[in-house]
Amino acid sequence: MRKTELQKFKKILLEKRHQILANAQKTLEEEMSLDINDLPDEMDLASSEYLQSFTFRLRGREKTYLAKIEKSLKKIEEGEFGVCESCGENISLKRLQARPVTSLCIRCKEEQEREERQFG
Helix, strand or coil: CCHHHHHHHHHHHHHHHHHHHHHHHHHHHHCCCCCHHHCCCHHHHHHHHHHHHHHHHHHHHHHHHHHHHHHHHHHHHHCCCCECCCCCCECCHHHHHHCCCCCCCHHHHHHHHHHHHHHC
């Protein structure tokens, strides 16, 4: 992969990381607590608790995605970005553009999904 392409992917990954960290900071600052005085009845409280729980689940998913971003950034630094972890072949540029954190080529990913369905 060319250096310009690697720099483009690095920029994309850094922007995604920044966005996830900003979302996490916003959650900590604004959405961590429920003020019972602001909620006049049990329905409002239940609705607010549900929304808070949903937000925390989203942040949990973002935490997993953040780990994949960090792994991809490390691969860029080590010169291993864009190489399938399963077969060692290059991952297509189209696949990397669609999902920069991918670690498998499309053929190996499809095989993994077939196995998951079979044993799932």
